[in-house]
Amino acid sequence: MEAILKGRNLVKRYGKVTALDHCDFDLYPGEILAVIGDNGAGKSTLIKAVSGAVVPDAGDVWLEGKKIQFTSPIQAREHGIETVYQTLAMSPALSIADNMFMGRELRKPGFMGKYLRKLDRAAMEKFARDKLTELGLMTIQNINQAVETLSGGQRQGVAVARAAAFGSKVIILDEPTAALGVKESRKVLELIQDVKSRGIPIILISHNMPHVFEVADRIHVHRLGKRLCVIDPKDHSMSDAVAYMTGAKEPEQTAAA
Amino acid sequence: MEAILKGRNLVKRYGKVTALDHCDFDLYPGEILAVIGDNGAGKSTLIKAVSGAVVPDAGDVWLEGKKIQFTSPIQAREHGIETVYQTLAMSPALSIADNMFMGRELRKPGFMGKYLRKLDRAAMEKFARDKLTELGLMTIQNINQAVETLSGGQRQGVAVARAAAFGSKVIILDEPTAALGVKESRKVLELIQDVKSRGIPIILISHNMPHVFEVADRIHVHRLGKRLCVIDPKDHSMSDAVAYMTGAKEPEQTAAA
Amino acid sequence: DGHSTTVCLITKTDTNPFFVKMKEGAEAKAAELGMTLKSFAGKIDGDHETQVQAIETCILDGAKGILITASDTSSIVPAVQQARDAGLVVIALDTPLTPIEAADATFATDNFLAGELIGKWAAGTIGDTSTAKIGMMNINVSQPTVGVLRNQGFLQGFGIDLGDPAKWGDETDPRIVNNEVTNANEEGGRKSMENLLTMDPGVNVLYTINEPAAAGAHETLKDFGKVGDVIVVSVDGGCPGVQNVADGAIGATSQQYPLLMAALGVEAIKKWADEGIKPEPTPGKAFFDTGVALVTDNPVDGVPSITSAEGLELCWG
């Protein structure tokens, strides 16, 4: 099977820091690929490089076999790649609904929408409320609250809801449950399964090993800026995974990428 | 035993949103108190209200039996209360060492320090590096890196290291391991035990139940802006805790606060 | 080319048509005499530092002489002295330095006289000066010397007690409705007139610092249907201004001759450079008066004037 999203030899340096060091990467259709690794290993940089948020210094990326070179996240979005960045990428002063629909706002039907380009606030707010309710984020008391006034977890919930609602080809989640409560985390895991069942592949970066082992089809272990190995969660234990990513143990030859 | 830090009837409103709704709170000497609750339950607001970052609309706070009214986090710090906020509170453009010593910089010995008030950069950098190494955050390649260039987890590590290094009476950690890797999280848990063994009580907000049950002496369950109950992790299961905080189950009378 | 004589012209600004014409006059004369002219100007009226820098540059540049209309007539003196010490001849144009001897020579309009002429004319036109309600339109709150001289000259000519002649606004005469500031442009004139008429709809005499301010005021008067009711006087004698006299928008204006000042200045420097001779001031005055003429089509007895047709012959800009 051909990878839907593939990276080869990706390099990204920040001044003296090498964040990606000739890294390879493969995501296959319909799968949930977890990416795990130490803090600072370069996971976020890797997904930024494939989603257009960062232009790699070297290396190539293919989407469905076609070589692509995104220079902005908008291009990636237009190709159906939706990303929740670790920094969440929200406009703090704008409302939840504004943020969810940023860049793909709904217009009112008829004259107002067509000629006066009026936004359909009611529709956007309803949609936003529904998506947040699906995630169990019902403690949000006011859908018109500015995002900057949300609690850490609420903010993350909004970002995840946005990606899940709009991603059509690949959904990338960079630590989507880091700030979430138990209940909300479970909802996100359910959502991930749900998205997968719609046939859309997912990249999940997470430090939560139980979650990773619960949902992932394959696990990409990232270490020191490159892919150390890819393991199958059914054949490996969490302890193995942790040992690989922290450098406590070398992966066997077969598992290495 | 008298509580070292005590809150009664705390209220905080943000416009139409009530974040704290007549909330009580107790921290006893030498203990690790975990605070758990849904996203948006008001946990962060609670610890902000006791650490001077937010002035409550109503209610009182006592430190070691003396009524206090902090109007700024500096006052809390001067009383030995050190906090890691969920938003981390770092100056993005400044270096790791600058951030760790913000507000309590070291000066050079002798004339340069005394009269020219020159900072002792070497000492501060060494200290910072040592503290980060204790936390296992060795992927930080350059101690003079601006904090804004660190990965999410690295940033959190710096904030935790700062609090642990300087807290003398109470240390408050708002989701200190949310963005941390497995290895780094373990180090933080070890650090928490270590701080406790020095006799300093700790407030730990976390969504990670295994971690909470591993280290906490008591668990404050927060729901809808107030303390629902306080439970003993030895008498209750994680399932109980989760059921209480999400409202799936009512706490028994005895456990209620 | 490096061998010809260089002369510097330093004006207060080069956004005011008055100085633009002065520069044109200097350029024409310099070209005629085979000299090189370098011109400098402040960013705003009152931009003294730029003028000091210009003098320093001229010294560095090896110029033979400097023509300057000083923004700050006494503060410029040390810089002028520095230039003279370096062997340059310095001639003040339009605005005398304080003291006037600080420059080698001065070719200027007498701004006080310019004001006095329109003051006298206004008094003669209204007849009974006790019925006057006077609006004053000045340059700006920093009160540069031209503004003070014209304002005080006008009041003197009209017969109003000046108080301190070194500043405007300290007069107590109730006939003065108010002192407005206009930044010497149309926008300010328009707004100031609106304010004056709101304060006292009976304003019947209007002094303006220059003709653009008068033109702005005229727009307001048109709007309020008061065009014939107010006697408007001004200073400058630029072509649009004189045309406005002919059209009746301005009653009288004092005309000055910047082209002449500049041409005379350049000639004097040439003479100094070639023969070492300094120009002489007008007899009875400390400076060479390039003259000022009252332009009006409604002359008043005892105030010499020329017609707008004559004024158009002589106008600049």
Added chain:
Amino acid sequence: MSEQSANTDYESASSNLNETVAEFEDTRKGLIGKLQHVLHVNPALVPLIVLVASIILFGMLVGQRFFSPFAMTLILQQVQIVGIVAAAQSLVILTAGIDLSVGAIMVLSSVVMGQMVFSYGIPVELAILCGLLVGLICGVMNGWLVAYMKLPPFIVTLGMWQIVLASNFLYSANQTIRSQDIEDTAPLLQVFGTKFQVGGATLTLGVIFMLALVFTLSYALKHTAWGRHVYAVGDDPDAAELSGVNVKGTLMSVYILSGLICAFAGWAMVGRIGSISPTVGQLANIESITAVVIGGISLFGGRGSILGALFGALIVGVFTLGLRLMGADAQWTFLLIGLLIIAAVAVDQWIRKVSA
């Protein structure tokens, strides 16, 4: 793996939870509570309150004259140019930029309109189009330097200010075109001066244009996607980029629009002062920024409402006229306006705090 199932078992404890939305009671009741909420939701109301208060204040100090429809509409007329320019300035400031070149663009545009008619004999309609085009081109240059070259807006527009103003003086040779001549040859240039009588009050087309412009932009900012993008770009350009906003395009549109509006201001200026003069408008940048900030728009971008800028301009207009009518002398007026600018913003902050 056995560890896995154990790990997540406890999480299912949340599954039979009660799914009602959390509701806290709103304890702030009554009129004041409602007022606070209204103020919180409509930030432009705060400068409006300051405006009304200052009208009442001066009305009491100055007396009847100040409340007349005449005085009220006079303020509108005096504020129209600053108001139009402040609309342009608001757009730029909402994107966390600043436009120091507004006044220069305004003047150059009006000078071009005049020169086209009077020096080249081009029909006035075409001449006006040329003038508007000049404003637009200046906007394109500002926008390109800010959006694509990523230079700081302050520097870009500082440079453009000098460049445009110098071009204006060089091009116009500092010549004024007289009102009389414009009236005879090209009255369309003065069209914004056209008057209407509305119940004792006199409005000009320029005033109506200003009001229409501000309301249109207010609608666009609040109710269209473009408006949301303007706010997002000003709020956090990186986040906006990551969440799918065309940041460069949005910035370009804002600077271009700003240039075009300034050109319209130049046209309106001809209607107001009758003539075309290259020396007017030199304070338009500082005056428009003042209006915007008094109106409660943050210089750091992303927060505030363009209606606020209109009220800000009117507040300054009320103070200026009021003080003149009280007979304050020019230097004292200057001083008092300084004080009042600070006071207006202090009151604004105070109301915001109370209503938060």
Added chain:
Amino acid sequence: MSEQSANTDYESASSNLNETVAEFEDTRKGLIGKLQHVLHVNPALVPLIVLVASIILFGMLVGQRFFSPFAMTLILQQVQIVGIVAAAQSLVILTAGIDLSVGAIMVLSSVVMGQMVFSYGIPVELAILCGLLVGLICGVMNGWLVAYMKLPPFIVTLGMWQIVLASNFLYSANQTIRSQDIEDTAPLLQVFGTKFQVGGATLTLGVIFMLALVFTLSYALKHTAWGRHVYAVGDDPDAAELSGVNVKGTLMSVYILSGLICAFAGWAMVGRIGSISPTVGQLANIESITAVVIGGISLFGGRGSILGALFGALIVGVFTLGLRLMGADAQWTFLLIGLLIIAAVAVDQWIRKVSA
């Protein structure tokens, strides 16, 4: 509980890990790599490079005269006032503020010094102290309004600008105090004009003061806790507050220092122009901001170096003198300086990008 131990078992797998610090190779070698690193670490070097480049450029265009020690020190003398004021401005801008009142404070301070001596016959030393005190008090007012009343710095200093300037005109009665009189009665007022010969070059005490001031502040900003706090406040005031910085105190110190430095600039101004004139310095705010921004300090606070501001002032000085010597006429000079301001910052950005 059995679930607990299972839960965290796997985490211990990291315990026998290899504890060497991660090291990636730095692949950018050689001179260029080193240069890029140096530039990255010392941001003030970038405007320095632009400065040197522009000196060389004008040297080639203008010829020998431009390289003379006379010309070089003339530039220093011409920028001294802007340089001193830019130092004050830098401090304020580093805290994400802006100070529009610098020029007005400078002038008022010098006027007070003069009036004390000439109107009230107070000994010159005391008079100077009074002048410095006036600057300091203006700073206190700015600081109080910004730090405690939490008003936007732009508005506060805009208001103060008008207030201070009007007070200055009212107080001085628009009178200049003549150089001759100062020389006779109170030569200490002109002390900053004192000249030194240093190998063919003429330096004044004012120039030396400017250099000493900038280097002292540069030291304080880089090597003292106060300096770190200034950056932290500008970077993110909320974060600074939460991490234990006395934000209000830091802001107060910055505005007070800025006022005091401006008063010194007023004193230095007397040395430079000889007389005391209430009309000078009206462009000092825009000129100092220009220098600061060209020097690479961000208007959003927290980033940049005060040395950069000095280089920024010198860049403008070099352009101005160079263009004058080339005989460009005034409007063309303005136009070209406008272009060059943009170009200087564009080059700056470009070097930063390449060296990032």
